[in-house]
Amino acid sequence: DVKVTQSSRYLVKRTGEKVFLECVQDMDHENMFWYRQDPGLGLRLIYFSYDVKMKEKGDIPEGYSVSREKKERFSLILESASTNQTSMYLCASRGLAGNTDTQYFGPGTRLTVL
Amino acid sequence: GESVGLHLPTLSVQEGDNSIINCAYSNSASDYFIWYKQESGKGPQFIIDIRSNMDKRQGQRVTVLLNKTVKHLSLQIAATQPGDSAVYFCAESTSGNTPLVFGKGTRLSVIA
Numbered sequence: 106d107v108k109v110t111q112s113s114r115y116l117v118k119r120t121g122e123k124v125f126l127e128c129v130q131d132m133d134h135e136n137m138f139w140y141r142q143d144p145g146l147g148l149r150l151i152y153f154s155y156d157v158k159m160k161e162k163g164d165i166p167e168g169y170s171v172s173r174e175k176k177e178r179f180s181l182i183l184e185s186a187s188t189n190q191t192s193m194y195l196c197a198s199r200g201l202a203g204n205t206d207t208q209y210f211g212p213g214t215r216l217t218v219l
Numbered sequence: 220g221e222s223v224g225l226h227l228p229t230l231s232v233q234e235g236d237n238s239i240i241n242c243a244y245s246n247s248a249s250d251y252f253i254w255y256k257q258e259s260g261k262g263p264q265f266i267i268d269i270r271s272n273m274d275k276r277q278g279q280r281v282t283v284l285l286n287k288t289v290k291h292l293s294l295q296i297a298a299t300q301p302g303d304s305a306v307y308f309c310a311e312s313t314s315g316n317t318p319l320v321f322g323k324g325t326r327l328s329v330i331a
Contacts, residue, residue, distance in 0.1 A: 109262075138318065148263075148308070148321045163318065195262050199319075206251065206312070208319055210262040 108132075109198050109211035117217045124183040126194055126214050134200030137179035138163075138208070139171065141192040148195070154179055186218045227306060229326045238296040240325045242309030247290065249311040253319070254283060254294045258305045266294070266307075296327075304329045 112127035130137065138153040140163075150163030152171040160171050168190060172180045179198075183190055193215050199208035232238045244252070250271040255263035269276045269283045269292075276283050282295040292309050306326050310319040 147323045150318055153318055207265060207268060208253065208310070209265055210255075213260075213262045215260075 109196060109209050111194075111196050111211040111214050113214050114212060115215050115217075117219065118183075118186050119219050120187060122183075122186050122218075124186050124216065124218075126181040126183075126196075126216070128179045128181070128196030128198075128211055129177055130179075130198035130209075131177065132198065132200055132209075133176065134198040135176070136199040136208075137173065138197040138199070139169075139179065139181045140195045140197065141165070142195055142213075143192050151181065186216075188218050190216065191218045192216060227324050227326045229328060231328045231330060232299050234301060234329055234331050235298055238294075238299045238303070238327060240294045240296075240307050240327065242292040242294075242322050242325075244290050244292060244309070244311045244320075244322075246311060246313065246320070247287075248313045249320075250314055251312045252283070252285060252292050253310045254281075254292075255308045255310065256303075256305045257308065257324070263308060299327075299329050301329045301331055303327060 109130045118124050139151045140148045142148050149165050151169050152163050154160050154173040157176050170182045193213050195213050196211040197208050253268040254266045256266050257263040267278045267281050267283050269285050274285055280297045284293045306324045308324045309322045312319045
């Protein structure tokens with residue numbers, strides 16, 4: 106079974122803090138993604154990565170950065186957390202399984218910024 | 220529990236009945252489609268997928284139908300159970316590494 110794990114299920118931070126959200130996948134997938142999910146707005150893509158040290162901006166990259174130093178790990182960084190970054194953050198990885206390129210999600214991190 | 224989306228289309232079905240959840244997609248070049256189930260407070264869970272060279276694919280209690288002519292995808296759940304209550308998302312992609320495009324979701328409520 107594919108496993109995508111996220112470092113925390115719940116996180117509370119203060120405005121201005123630097124926040125690291127870690128994601129690890131164990132299926133040797135090339136592609137990894139970070140989304141945020143907010144009521145009424147659905148899943149929104151923040152950043153994604155096709156390979157180690159590669160990153161691409163998604164739909165809402167402002168206020169975020171990412172790091173992919175190893176294939177299995179994709180980190181999302183909030184340089185200076187703000188209250189409007191309170192959200193559910195979902196990591197996903199995607200790779201070939203048979204003839205499909207299935208994407209699997211982690212359990213999510215509920216981040217609250219006070 | 221937490222709501223994953225407000226003002227989502229909602230489908231209420233009686234326990235034991237069949238459920239049909241629909242999704243329209245816009246990109247005629249999309250060739251791969253996935254259905255996800257998301258329970259409150261959890262990440263989306265892969266249910267079933269289908270490639271554009273197929274019209275129908277069956278899994279355990281679930282069937283996905285693809286109509287490329289009208290760009291429509293549906294998920295059928297047989298003998299719906301209380302544990303099926305969740306938000307269901309469809310997603311589409313084109314070949315290569317383009318990110319998935321997700322629908323807004325439908326909330327399925329099962330009445331015991």
